[in-house]
Amino acid sequence: MKHKITGDMVRWNSSIYEFNYKMRSIKEDEEIELSINSYGGDVFLGIDIGNTLKAHKGKVTVTITGIAASAASILCMGADVIKAYKNTQMMVHNAWTIVMGNAKELRKAADDLDSVGESVLASYTHRIDADTAAKLLDDETYLSASKALEYGLIDEIIDAEPEEVESEMFQDKAKEFNAKLSTKEQPVFTSTGMSEETLKQMFAEFKNEIKNELQPKEPEKTAPKQNLSALFLNLK
Missing domain, CATH: 1.20.5 (Single alpha-helices involved in coiled-coils or other helix-helix interfaces)
Structure with a gap:
């Protein structure tokens, strides 16, 4: 089964709806080739799809065609093999939220995020050690394909042009990523x-x-001096 997930990680995303629909009828040992180009979104949706891929008995290959950021990078962790075009990116970070309320509610929200952070961290630790993963998450790290390969977050780099990313939730980030793609050296x-x-x-x-x-040259060989008087005599 081949499918592509693109855009924000939200349940009303048509590419995610189609993925879930296809998974209802797929054979339990059928191979899945899934490409991803997303700035992320709902962390639990990323965890859900990642675990769905991990539980599938057939081989699962995920290819990053633009960027796999945030929840989209968690989705990738469910694959048996992760590939990325050479100039794509993966981004990992700690969970964040938008919250309002009184002091008690704000403190609870922070505690809740700490709990969610444990789930996010656990999503990567089958590929990299917990301390390394925690450092990358704390730093909100953008990883080139080569750097992701170095860390072990992907398995293979393929040579192709990346795609632009679409996002309503992260418009500024998407524009910044797309701008990098369009900036190529011209003669x-x-x-x-x-x-x-x-x-x-x-x-x-x-x-x-x-x-x-300008380098010194060997002196040219000069002809042996002749007797001028003899020369004049010969010319007569």
Whole structure:
């Protein structure tokens, strides 16, 4: 079964609804290939889908095509194999919430977040040790594909172009990520029509030629001196 989850991790997301629908009829040992491009959302939804994938008897492969952040990174942890395009990202952080109320309610909300944090931490510890995971979560860490591979949070890097990410919940973060994708080095052309790189190469070669010219050379062998009087006599 192949499927893609994209956008925010919320239950009314159509790609998540379709995933749950497909899982009702899938064979228990059928292979699943799931691609993900999400900035996250509901942590318990991420845990739910991650555990659903982990409990599936068939091989599960998840591929990150843009970013797997927050709850979306937790979803990935349910896979047997996690792949990522070479210029994608994974982001992990501690759970957060929006809360209002009196002092007692605010203190309780903090305690609740500590409890949720234990569940979040446990989602990663089958791949990395708890201390390392806790440090990454505390620092709200963005991991390149190579760094995620180094930590063991993914298994393989594949060579392809990443996708832009869509998000209503994290619009600013999504725009920031997409802006990085669109910023690619372009060749700078001069008024001569040559690229700046070509000109640099030409100047480098010209510089080497000048250096070669300035290097001391072996004295040229001169012809033996002739007797001038004999030379004039021969010319008569």
